[in-house]
Amino acid sequence: MVLLALAAVALVPDAAHACAVCFDGPGETRQAFFATTAFLTLLPLGMLAGAGAWLRSRARRLESEDVEKKQHPES
Amino acid sequence: MSAGSVAYQMEQRPEPVRRAPLVSSGLLGMLIFIFAEVMFFAGLISAHTIVRAQTAGALWPPYGQPRLPVEQTAVNTAALLVSGIVLLLSWFAFRREPSSARIPLALSILLGGFFVYAQGTEWVALLGEGLTMQSSTYGGFFYLIVGTHALHAVGALAALGWAWARLNKGLLTETQLATVAAFWYFVVLVWPVLYIQVYL
Amino acid sequence: MAHTATAADTHHDAHAHEHHGPQGILKYLWSTDHKMIAMQYLFTGIAMGLIGAYMAYVFRMQTAFPGVNVPGFGQVSPGEYNSLITNHGTIMIFWVAMPVLVAAFGNFLIPLMIGADDMVFPRINRLSYQVFLLSAIVLIVSFFVPGGGFGGAWTAYPPLSAVAEYNQTNLGSSLWLLAVALEFVAFLLGGINFITTLMNSRAPGMRAYDIPLVCWMIVIASILFMLSVGPLIAGAVMLFFDQTLGTGFYDPARGGDPVLWQHLFWFFGHPEVYVVLLPAIGITIDVIATFARKKVFGYKLMLYTTVATGVLSFFVWAHHQFIAGIDPRMANVFTITTLLISVPIAELCFVIIATLYGGSIRLTTPMLWALAFMAEFLIGGVTGIFLGASGADIYFHDTYFVLAHFHYTFFPIAIIGTFAAFTYWFPKMFGRMMNDTLGKIHFWGTIIPFNIIFIPLFVLGIGGEHRRIYNYEHFPELAGEGMFMLRQIATVALLVMLIFQVVFFYNCYVSWKKGEKAGKNPWKANTLEWTTESPPPHGNWPEGLPNVYRGPYEYGHPDRKEDYWPQNQPS
Ligand code: HEM
Numbered sequence A: 001m002v003l004l005a006l007a008a009v010a011l012v013p014d015a016a017h018a019c020a021v022c023f024d025g026p027g028e029t030r031q032a033f034f035a036t037t038a039f040l041t042l043l044p045l046g047m048l049a050g051a052g053a054w055l056r057s058r059a060r061r062l063e064s065e066d067v068e069k070k071q072h073p074e075s
Numbered sequence B: 001m002s003a004g005s006v007a008y009q010m011e012q013r014p015e016p017v018r019r020a021p022l023v024s025s026g027l028l029g030m031l032i033f034i035f036a037e038v039m040f041f042a043g044l045i046s047a048h049t050i051v052r053a054q055t056a057g058a059l060w061p062p063y064g065q066p067r068l069p070v071e072q073t074a075v076n077t078a079a080l081l082v083s084g085i086v087l088l089l090s091w092f093a094f095r096r097e098p099s100s101a102r103i104p105l106a107l108s109i110l111l112g113g114f115f116v117y118a119q120g121t122e123w124v125a126l127l128g129e130g131l132t133m134q135s136s137t138y139g140g141f142f143y144l145i146v147g148t149h150a151l152h153a154v155g156a157l158a159a160l161g162w163a164w165a166r167l168n169k170g171l172l173t174e175t176q177l178a179t180v181a182a183f184w185y186f187v188v189l190v191w192p193v194l195y196i197q198v199y200l
Numbered sequence C: 001m002a003h004t005a006t007a008a009d010t011h012h013d014a015h016a017h018e019h020h021g022p023q024g025i026l027k028y029l030w031s032t033d034h035k036m037i038a039m040q041y042l043f044t045g046i047a048m049g050l051i052g053a054y055m056a057y058v059f060r061m062q063t064a065f066p067g068v069n070v071p072g073f074g075q076v077s078p079g080e081y082n083s084l085i086t087n088h089g090t091i092m093i094f095w096v097a098m099p100v101l102v103a104a105f106g107n108f109l110i111p112l113m114i115g116a117d118d119m120v121f122p123r124i125n126r127l128s129y130q131v132f133l134l135s136a137i138v139l140i141v142s143f144f145v146p147g148g149g150f151g152g153a154w155t156a157y158p159p160l161s162a163v164a165e166y167n168q169t170n171l172g173s174s175l176w177l178l179a180v181a182l183e184f185v186a187f188l189l190g191g192i193n194f195i196t197t198l199m200n201s202r203a204p205g206m207r208a209y210d211i212p213l214v215c216w217m218i219v220i221a222s223i224l225f226m227l228s229v230g231p232l233i234a235g236a237v238m239l240f241f242d243q244t245l246g247t248g249f250y251d252p253a254r255g256g257d258p259v260l261w262q263h264l265f266w267f268f269g270h271p272e273v274y275v276v277l278l279p280a281i282g283i284t285i286d287v288i289a290t291f292a293r294k295k296v297f298g299y300k301l302m303l304y305t306t307v308a309t310g311v312l313s314f315f316v317w318a319h320h321q322f323i324a325g326i327d328p329r330m331a332n333v334f335t336i337t338t339l340l341i342s343v344p345i346a347e348l349c350f351v352i353i354a355t356l357y358g359g360s361i362r363l364t365t366p367m368l369w370a371l372a373f374m375a376e377f378l379i380g381g382v383t384g385i386f387l388g389a390s391g392a393d394i395y396f397h398d399t400y401f402v403l404a405h406f407h408y409t410f411f412p413i414a415i416i417g418t419f420a421a422f423t424y425w426f427p428k429m430f431g432r433m434m435n436d437t438l439g440k441i442h443f444w445g446t447i448i449p450f451n452i453i454f455i456p457l458f459v460l461g462i463g464g465e466h467r468r469i470y471n472y473e474h475f476p477e478l479a480g481e482g483m484f485m486l487r488q489i490a491t492v493a494l495l496v497m498l499i500f501q502v503v504f505f506y507n508c509y510v511s512w513k514k515g516e517k518a519g520k521n522p523w524k525a526n527t528l529e530w531t532t533e534s535p536p537p538h539g540n541w542p543e544g545l546p547n548v549y550r551g552p553y554e555y556g557h558p559d560r561k562e563d564y565w566p567q568n569q570p571s
């Protein structure tokens, strides 16, 4: 809830027209900055999450193989 | 373990043993390097997206600049993708019987070499048509992005060649092949993204 | 080369762990031993730090006493002034904080603390230092080329940095950029080593939660670096082409976008501040646990908090661009994330305070440094929150308030943290104790002037003093007597602080020569590096690598006679 409220506050404001720095290029550029900001930020986190999940599943698999080996020493 | 008095209740531990690494060091190092590389290309893609948006879509490519050879490059792209698949086959072959990986590995290198060569001829043609790094940001990004990818491809091919030479001497280990192959997969898989971004 | 190589070959089998390779100075440059590489990074970092300090001295003299004939430099021209502030910043961040905190201590501590005989890729490690050394040389050369060193600020915003007609340093700016790029390559190579070594070379029995926090911190910092540096390298290549080939990536007249550089630069720039912050926090925690004789309060909490900080650090970078004309909605999002990131930072502070609480504290020199880190960094963090509020930042941006803010963060990190680590591990590095009295004189002689330098700068910043101005006499509103007095106080304090560094070097020298022998474990600490000789021999534990039986912070266990319990003792 709090987060939602924060998000709402964050997304509502528009350019303050008294502010000298509240202007940038055409709308497409804004859009592009938005998109690449999201892209650049989420990509490394996604990769980390992926790597973490992969390592974790690998650890699980190795562990269960270990257990199997202990149960069937011949194999 | 939390702090406070409970912390002193040490749990019983098994005798220490040295465990095998989860991922072999060579492959892990390569993966970390690839992560950094992915971010590098992400930076290029972002830059390209932003500058392209600057023109509001209408002037891309700008007047007087040649159109990129989308169709011919599609063929090259296919060659590169096939090369990746063949490398995967050679990996399975290597796991079964190392020497049987020789032919698929060589084939993969040849296909990759074809890709680099074909892209090179494309560059020569485009330069002749007046597309240079200075002629426009369009040209600048084209040579920048495709060129850095080409450099990576050449480096990866050299590494694959090294692996092939070692394979012929019977010295190649599984970790080495996995490490080198991981880099080639990166080069192969990042290309379609760049292709869509730059050519289409 | 060929000659020395054969000389080494002839006694090849003499000793399995003996070091072989070129002799003489090359022996140092060509070593693959992690401790040697750590020393190389450390000494190069200190040397670069002296250069950076000299630059600060020169331009502070000019700021406080415009037009003065600076002893040891002469008159400062505007171009030189710009070049000095630019390269001061660049050096302190990329050639001091990074090599010392991450590379030197990472190289020295990680293998020793996790019980490994070396890094996983020793040759890549060596290459990393060599590239780093090359980058330092390129940077120094760039000061002396025709036109002088680059003067477009350490952030190198285009179009000033991209166009030679604007910056007037055609060659200097390209060499500067090249040096930075090489330096990144060096740390990429180093970071791969750190992460892989921590994953794969731990001593038998060492589980994830038995790793000393400083190792975790350095490795998490390396991961952040790895994931954030790519876009900046991409941007740097484009800037380099703009400079040398005449492309127009950042030139608005030709369809480029100058804000694009800021986008790519700060995507790296903010995570970068955490790259240097985390090792310093790790050092502080380790030192404090040892000298409070207490278990770290909430090891896992600390670790997870750090990870959270790392994740959040990717979400805040646009707070450097509030004034660059970014979308106000984006500014709001980044205000919120910036305020959010101070929560984990505050949490780290509370963890440290909770660790201190009820400990039997020994106020040794390293402990003083560690405590000072906390106190001073807090001021840096709190002022960061002011800046993070995008409304307030419209006023504060590019004033001395910002400058004082980041010096209150960077100085504790790069200088105080380094001194904490250096004085704490000096016995391990050189086998002898440092003189505690001299150490304390140096401590107070650094900390007090540090505050006297930067508190006036906060005041000046609130008064509207802009950064990067050659001569404030040209700005009547900023040239009042009171303002000049504050500037002069700061500069004089800087001189005092620099003079007190002589005590440090003198202390290093006498302690290294005649200090009391340290023995294996002078601080009675738990972690593995204290279980081998000081300094550790080649291979670290020639008689066999240690096993690990418990976590790193088991101090003051009630059932034990001694108040510490080394990690490698079975019971
Ligand atoms: C609680 C954490 C922090 C917050 C909320 C924070 C916030 C900010 C903000 C908003 C700015 C931009 C001010 C402006 O340019 O107008 C800034 C600048 C800066 N901060 Fe921080 N910061 C924090 C921690 C740090 C740390 C840990 C470091 C260094 C290790 C650091 C180094 C810097 C630097 C170098 C700049 C100025 C860069 C430049 O323009 O040259 N900050 N900080």
Ligand SMILES: [Cu+2]
Pocket (backbone or CB within 6 Å): C269, C270, C273, C316, C317, C319, C320
């Ligand atoms: Cu920041």
